[in-house]
Amino acid sequence: MLDTLLARIQQKHRTIKFPDGPPPELPDRFMGRPVINSKDCPSGCARCVELCPTQAITQSEGFGLDLGACLFCAECTRVCPRQNIHFTKDYCMAVRRRDDLRINDVRRFQHAMALDQCLKRLFGRSLKLRQVSAGGCNACEADTNVLGTVGWDLGRFGIQFVASPRHADGLLITGPVTENMRMALLKTYAAVPEPKIVIAVGACAISGGPYKDHEEVHNGACDLLPVDLLIPGCPPHPLTILDGLLRLIGRIET
Amino acid sequence: MSDSVPERFFLSSGQAKDIRNAPVLSMEAFQDAVIHAVEEGGRISALFVQPLHGRSMRLWAMLSQDSRSRILPLCTDTEEEAFPSLTPLCAQAHWFEREIHEQWRLLPKGHPWLKPIRFHAPYRQNHQQPPAGKGPEIGVTDFFQVEGEEIHEVAVGPVHAGIIEPGHFRFQCHGEEVLHLEISLGYQHRGVERRLLGGPGNRTIHYMETLSGDTSIGHATAYCQTLEALSGVRISARAQVIRGIVLELERIANHTGDMGALAGDVGFLPTLSYCGRIRGDILNMTGLICGNRFGRGILRPGGVAFDIDAEMTKALLSRLDVAEKDLTVAINLLWKTSSVMARFEGTGAVSREMAELMGLVGPAARACGIERDARKDMPEGIFRFTQIPVSTWNTGDVLGRAHVRWLEIQRSIAFIREQLQSLPEGQLQSTLPPLPPDRLAVSLVEGWRGEICHVALTDSQGRFAIYKIVDPSFHNWFGLAFALRNQQISDFPLCNKSFNLSYCGHDL
DSSP states (O other): OHHHHHHHHHHOOOOOOTTTSOOOOOOTTOOOSEEEOOTTOOTTOOHHHHHOTTOOEEOBTBSEEETTTOOOOOHHHHHOTTOOEEEOSOOOOOBSSGGGGEEOSSSOOOOOOOOOHHHHHHHSSOEEEEEEESSOOSHHHHHHHGGGSTTTOGGGGTEEEOSOGGGOSEEEEESOOBHHHHHHHHHHHHHSOSSOEEEEEHHHHHHOGGGTTOTTBOSSSTTTSOOSEEEOSSSOOHHHHHHHHHHHTTSOOO | OGGGSSSOOOBOTTEEEEGGGSOEEOHHHHHHHHHHHHHTTOEEEEEEEEEOSTTOEEEEEEEEEGGGTEEEEEEEEEOSSEEEOSTTTOGGGHHHHHHHHHHHOOEEETOTTOOOSSOOOOOOSSTTSOOSSOOOOTTOSOOOOOOSTTEEEEEEOSSOSSSOOOOEEEEEEETTEEEEEEEEOOTTOOOHHHHHTTOOOTTHHHHHHHSSGGGHHHHHHHHHHHHHHHHTOOOOHHHHHHHHHHHHHHHHHHHHHHHHHHHHHTTOHHHHHHHHHHHHHHHHHHHHHHSOTTOTTTEETTEESOOOOHHHHHHHHHHHHHHHHHHHHHHHHHHHOHHHHHHHTTTTOOOHHHHHHHTOOHHHHHTTTOOOOHHHHSOOGGGGTOOOOOOOOSSOSHHHHHHHHHHHHHHHHHHHHHHHHTOOOOOSBOOOOOOOSSEEEEEEEEETTEEEEEEEEEOTTSSEEEEEEEOHHHHHHHHHHHHTTTSBGGGHHHHHHHHOOOHHHHHO
């Protein structure tokens, strides 16, 4: 007993102050939201397009990058002769609409807006989520799970992961949605009472990620369910996930 | 009967051989050689099919002879639709033969338990094409059933209560006692192996890093070593050390998370809370090195993509000291708490004999007293120069698996500290030449769950004719099912966590 108490003192209070205080420090090599500048791309150069493992970079309708497919491997930055793609340290990447993840050098990045008044009144201070891994590699799952630890303490925002879809206000989906999980996912969704929301976390759940266009997967949840929040990354940093959830419930507004 | 193999054709991990020199045995000689090698203490690290032309298929077995630090590759060709099953004589072949049947419809005749393991349609001869038709419906199979008065069945999954991956568990119970557990997986099947053929390509390294996301570094290490073996490239000492450091960070992070989760599963919340946070601190150390907490992007064929400079070394060393101190306090609480020990001791015990028979790997095997560790047995990279003592326990139960994890955490910390203090010079990454044709290479890496085995065979153009991945979970899922026999069903979460196997690493 005494040991347990002494250990408690030794381990200290660890919960981060964010969002009321500063966010935890991110490493210098952290890769957050990329910015692109294609104006001075040498004509005919398509090295980044050819190298991108998930075809996230497109040139056909003007130069653009699909954050929802991006694995943040930064191979594109290594081959670009002009450093026209650059990964910033901005961890705020969650959006409400799939199209908002398609970035180019003109459009301003549209951060996720809060739920509408009606849903915000319901979920703003108590949001219970059921997590479904549908082909996820356990990295998105792990960095979602970490939000429940004392360091992040998701419970202080009223957000909690629950064991049964019957107790949930929505689903948080990871993975490219394998054919073998499709039915289980749809059944779990059906078991959540209305009104309900869907959150897609990670490149796989948004676009299929590295498994895009495999016959065994459905390229994420977007074609199967109405998705209300999309959080890109491979996997997204816990701070990116937390930021997205807090924007959705209206705790972060800028 | 390795002596009867016409020509000796051994490999060490990370070495390549010309396939054209591989002795092709008769089916009978192949079977005898596999069974004999296993009887003599060898293990089946991989058993798979390589499609040849027409209906012809080549059956390959990679037999690890740990005590001699070498791998014996055996092969035989068949044009039949069936071959005599090895499983009745060699239990280690059990899961592999089910996989072979599911992928290629090549029937292991006499297999006692022939059911799908991933529930997908069979591959075609030209298997880069989509599989033929639809696979069997996921989870629908003839589960083993116990009958009798007061026997009941409990079905759990695929969607579980926590934030974990999907799988289906079917328990046959008498009251609280589990008589039998059958584990049915495949929900995470993404068709990786099929897509690796004809490679490597732009996505290959990303498949490796997401085969099992918590083992990104382990699988990427095995892949890079396989490619380097095929092309005969030696990476610099510095790159080897950096790979070793991140591999051990991955081990510490996952073991730490598991120690916390084990505490959580017996309702001991202090250690659960502390370890959950400390695990994050370890992941952040990997994040410091490469920007990603899971080590995505650090390993690339030919070396590593990120360096560790003097300032980072200092930061890592000081963070390591803090983490070690916090972990020691958090984990030692477990051993001092009698209510925790009462739940750990004797729960989910596997005997050494059964572990040998099933071919268990990793902490699950070492907890039974088996000194099996690829870092010692099949050393590659930095582990050829520095040995980490093998951590074993002798009870084979949850306590044993917990103890092995804690010992490994401490020894990995000591290893990282030593390596950081003496980082050798060297180029970070060298360019690999195109892969040579007709080569076989095997790489064995001791991931945090156990032996990761990657086998590559190149075709006449130097592309992957087959790329076989065996996650440690592939060997160990049956071990978990076995550990549950005659246990209380309420101990399942605890037993499950003490193995902590990968669903996606198994399902591929």
